Amino acid sequence: MFQVRIHGRGGQGVVSAAEMLSMAAFDEGRHAQAFPSFGSERMGAPVMAFCRIDDREIRLREPVMQPDALIIQDPTLLHQVDLFSGLSPTGFILINSTRSFDELGIGDFVCNFPEGHVRTVAATELALKHVGRPLPNAALLGGFAAISGQLQFESVTKAIREKFPGKVGEANVTAARAAYDSAIGQRTQEPAHA
């Protein structure tokens, strides 16, 4: 079972991100479970959503305590919430940011992870550019497909189009592709700021 935990703030599409991950996995014939952790919902409050992917029926219903991957949609949460709690030492981290790991204050921390497992994606910028709204979730899913190898990029785009029909979906797919390419590209370059 592969477990993903997504962190962000209310209004950033964290829940939709988890749902789209699960839809992408479903499209590949796998079992997937996605659900939110609810605080009192208000825009801007820290929220989490979870996605489990497996090849057999998923029976576990607890929140994801030992994620194999983290997607951090809002880096302002970095030193406010214990985002990395339970993360596997060989896990994946995708952070929505234009800053370096050192600038984010986690330079030393990310050194411990395998090559290529930790990446930043300028997802908000890509979303603003392609969709016109600062909703980074679709772009981050593109990045996730790139670094984790858990999902085909095509499955991710299919899920995005199902969730956001029409032009909005296409724009989000474009943002996702840009993020995917950027994350793949990063892999072939010298590891940045590791």
Added chain:
Amino acid sequence: MTAQQPVKFYQTGTFTVGNRLLAEDDRNVQANMRRTNSLNSGHRACQGCGEALGARYAIDAAMQATNNQVMAVNATGCLEVFSTPYPETSWQIPWLHSLFGNAAAVASGVAAGLRARGKKDVRVIAQGGDGGTTDIGFGCLSGMFERNDDVLYICYDNEAYMNTGVQRSSATPPAARTATTMAVGPHPGNVFGTGKNLPLIAMAHHIPYVATASVANLRDLEAKVIRAMSMRGARYIHIHVPCPLGWGSAPADTIKVARMAVESGLFPLFEAEHGEVTSRYTLRRPVPVTDYLKLQKRFAHLFGKTPDTETLTSIQAMADRNIRVFGLQGQEAV
């Protein structure tokens, strides 16, 4: 030639015309051999019960107006209890009693169910007393009005929770004695400055039809029900029904007491459509409220050796206000 002198003709007593002098269409429903007796004899109402009288006239009128296609939903209360003493029922129409406060909602449901079964000509009447309508049933009633559900709600207002032993409701008039507003202390009876006017509240919802009626004018009551059944959507009729037991009036006086309430102006008779009054019954010669009040022991504490003139004046002021606000003053005698 002698000077002309105006001769004044007064018709005293009632306007009632014997049915045989009227065209068949103008006769009241109860006079008809084919009346349905929807509320059949054998029920256990008290002697002189205004509610039983009102209900019988109202439902039979509705039946005539709809080719006998009426179902009734009843709130808990006197009418429900005395009409269905297990294992008997005096209802000859389909009848459902659910709870005290939900008659309006249940009726909305029955109407929806009938539509689902394609029975669009079968009409639904919800009925309840003042307690079940103005108090505990208020939320559901307002919801039914707001949705403009196709239900006629009839409230039989005897101005207290009679079935449970004459406790005060929000329809209880000021100064009336009830078991929870006893005639003791510095302000005996129900307090002034409280209470709700359900007909006005119904009008505020702008529903297609609102009317007040009284068992003092049964012909008018029937006509209003028939008029209501000619329309679709949410409709409300508020019928004043004396309760000899709770009001402390003589059972034989029920209609007289009801008439005094109307003729004093305390219970105005009017119709309204979509929030605007469209007709009212005008009073030729309003009677003083004391004519009404002194027939009822629930107001006995206002009379006696030292009458409570202050309270009586306040009640008279209420009647006068009604006459003014509803435009009840009839033509002046010439």
Added chain:
Amino acid sequence: MLKQTEGSHAVAEAIALCRPEVICAYPITPQTHIVEGLGEMVKSGELKDCEFINVESEFAALSVAIGSSAAGARSYTATASQGILFMAEAVYNAAGLGLPIVMTIGNRAIGAPINIWNDHSDSMSMRDAGWIQLYAETNQEAVDLHIQAFRLAEELSCPVMVCVDGFILTHAYERIDIPTQEQVDAYLPKFEPVQILDCDEPVSIGAMVGPEAFFEVRYLQHHKQLRALELIPQLAAEFKQQFGRDSGGLVRTYQCEDADTIIVALGSINGTVKDAVDEARANGQRAGVLTICSFRPFPLVEVRAALEKAKRVVVLEKTLAVGLGGVVSDGVRKSLSGIALKGYTVIAGLGGRSITKRSLLNLLKQADRDELEPLSFLDLNWDVVNREIERGKQQRRTGPIAENILRDLHTNAAARTS
């Protein structure tokens, strides 16, 4: 057709397939997505021959359903938590009148303190009203149980509530097989009421019944539920034939045949418990799970058969009978009458507190060593509790308890991070 979709939405699709005629609903978290989904389907015309009524309260919602059901229409509503209490009078009324209404409960805790998260206190508060109560373990089962519920309700002329854990199931996306209209039509025939308001044959429904007959009327309600004990497995078997999967029924066992310790639970927690049991077994412990699907009627015979050979039973409850302890435990204990085995009640998950596999594994270890109290509270923060009790001893005017505890948690959280 297999879909990856939100539990609520799947339930809405299932209801729509059952050809409801009147849906009346008042919104309350976490059931909102179900009624919104249905409302949209009616308004768009996708769900035909159905009227969707927006009512002004839960009391009105069930009352409308009572009226429409009595008039012969297939009727549905949904609620949770405070809503089921607000309609409590109508809940008893519907059962007493014998109207085959189906209602979804998106299980949620009841306040005070106000809480929107999952536990079973809401449906449990109405357990004795006379409604049949079925608890779904997964969203697939939630879909399937609603289809079975209409059939069950209409055959017995008894209302049925289908309980679906709020947020955990209602708001979870998972893989669900949505049946076809043909499949559902073949399983669920047209509604044939046993009583109906009909101008051609007028009846009075809802009369007052005195001491001379009330007892018999009430007993016959009980009798209906006894009949349900037979009908529920039959309908589940028929469901399996028609739809190809196990869903519903009275109880379900997992690894119970040779189990020393069996956990009994209702609803979605069974999934996590099964994972914990697998891991416990890998560590040499012989554990099993008994899932109770039909809580009313309570399947005494089936529960006994599942548990009688075990050494100990742990009843995991998402509800607290304040002042007593367990609720499900009572039924379990009754079913084991005369059999000597150790029974433990564990209250867990109240107000949405997560029940984790790790805690369950610990629980199983403790149970194995018979180290559990007869009544215990899983992952209760005893420090917080004891501080509050102490505060109460020190002064009279302690202020509202809930607020005190929240303040305590924040203060300590701040102290830990500083």
